[in-house]
Amino acid sequence: DVKVTQSSRYLVKRTGEKVFLECVQDMDHENMFWYRQDPGLGLRLIYFSYDVKMKEKGDIPEGYSVSREKKERFSLILESASTNQTSMYLCASSGPPAVYEQYFGPGTRLTVT
Amino acid sequence: QKEVEQDPGPLSVPEGAIVSLNCTYSNSAFQYFMWYRQYSRKGPELLMYTYSSGNKEDGRFTAQVDKSSKYISLFIRDSQPSDSATYLCAMCGSGSARQLTFGSGTQLTVLP
Numbered sequence: 259d260v261k262v263t264q265s266s267r268y269l270v271k272r273t274g275e276k277v278f279l280e281c282v283q284d285m286d287h288e289n290m291f292w293y294r295q296d297p298g299l300g301l302r303l304i305y306f307s308y309d310v311k312m313k314e315k316g317d318i319p320e321g322y323s324v325s326r327e328k329k330e331r332f333s334l335i336l337e338s339a340s341t342n343q344t345s346m347y348l349c350a351s352s353g354p355p356a357v358y359e360q361y362f363g364p365g366t367r368l369t370v371t
Numbered sequence: 372q373k374e375v376e377q378d379p380g381p382l383s384v385p386e387g388a389i390v391s392l393n394c395t396y397s398n399s400a401f402q403y404f405m406w407y408r409q410y411s412r413k414g415p416e417l418l419m420y421t422y423s424s425g426n427k428e429d430g431r432f433t434a435q436v437d438k439s440s441k442y443i444s445l446f447i448r449d450s451q452p453s454d455s456a457t458y459l460c461a462m463c464g465s466g467s468a469r470q471l472t473f474g475s476g477t478q479l480t481v482l483p
Contacts, residue, residue, distance in 0.1 A: 262414070289469050298379060300459065300475030301415075308469055316470075348414055358403045358463050358471060362414030 261285075262363035264349050270369045277336040279366050281349030289352045290332035291360065292316075292324060294345040301348065307332055339370045374398050377460055377474030386483050390447040394460035394474045397441065401462040401472075404436050406445045409457045409476065418458075419445070450481045 265280040283290065291306040293316075303316030305324040313324050321343060325333045332351075336343055346367050350360040377394045384390055392406075403422055407415035421427045424438045433446040443462075447454055460474040 298475060300377075301473040303470065306469060350414070352469065357469050358405060358420065358461075359417050360415075360471065362416065364412070364414050 262349055262351055262361050264347075264363040264366050266366050267364060268367045268369075270371065271336075271339050272371055273340060275339050275370075277339050277368065277370075279334040279336075279347055279349075279368070281332045281334070281351075281363055282330055283332075283349075283351040283361070284330065285351060285353075285361065286329065287351035287353055287361075288329075289357060290326065291350040291352075292322075292332065292334045293348045293350065294318070295348055295365070296345050304334065339368075341370050344368060344370045372397065373475075374472050375460065375462065375474045378477055379475055381478040381480060383480045383482060384450055386450060386452060386481055388450050388481070390450050390454070390479060390481075392445040392447075392458050392460075392477050392479070394443050395441055396443070396462060396472075398462075398464075398472070399438075399441070400464040403463050404434070404443050405461040405471070406432075406434055407459045407461055407473075409459060411456070415459055452481050452483045455480045 262283045292304045293301045307326040323335045348365045349363040352360045375396045405420040406418045408418045409415040419434045421434045427434045431448045435444040457476040457478045459476040461471040
């Protein structure tokens with residue numbers, strides 16, 4: 259059974275804190291993604307990675323960075339958390355061959371106070 | 372204007388109804404069209420995908436693509452309470468494209 263796991267389901271942090279969200283996939287997928295999901299805005303791509311140590315900016319990279327040191331692990335970093343980064347964060351991975359089929363983790367609900 | 376537009380709902384129907392969920396898009400380069408289903412407090416999961424125009428059927432679900440109108444639909448026949456979820460359309464330009472463009476999702480509730 260394919261699996262994408264995320265380090266926390268719920269997280270509460272204070273403004274200005276550095277926040278790490280981790281994602282691990284067990285499918286040997288090349289591609290990994292970080293999205294945030296907000297009501298009415300749907301899924302917005304923050305960053306993605308198509309190989310170890312490679313990263314590409316998505317639609318909303320400002321205020322975020324990522325790290326991929328191993329193929330199975332993709333980390334999202336909020337350098338200095340702000341209240342407008344309160345959101346649901348979803349990690350996903352995809353093949354080949356079917357790179358359009360993304361497998362999602364359960365999400366991390368982050369609240370920044 | 373967003374590349375993909377999807378009516379957010381919420382949509383509430385009685386059990387057994389036929390449900391129609393729709394998305395419109397503006398990018399004529401899109402070739403692969405997906406529907407993801409997201410249950411409450413879960414991540415999305417791929418329900419169906421269609422390449423180019425036409426219909427695809429899987430049990431009670433039918434995905435339809437009309438590229439001339441830039442319009443895609445998901446039909447659910449004999450809807451069940453277990454179909455209650457948010458449905459997101461997604462699309463990309465080729466089978467090797469890594470990035471998907473998602474709609475904002477339609478929240479569906481099927482009442483018993």
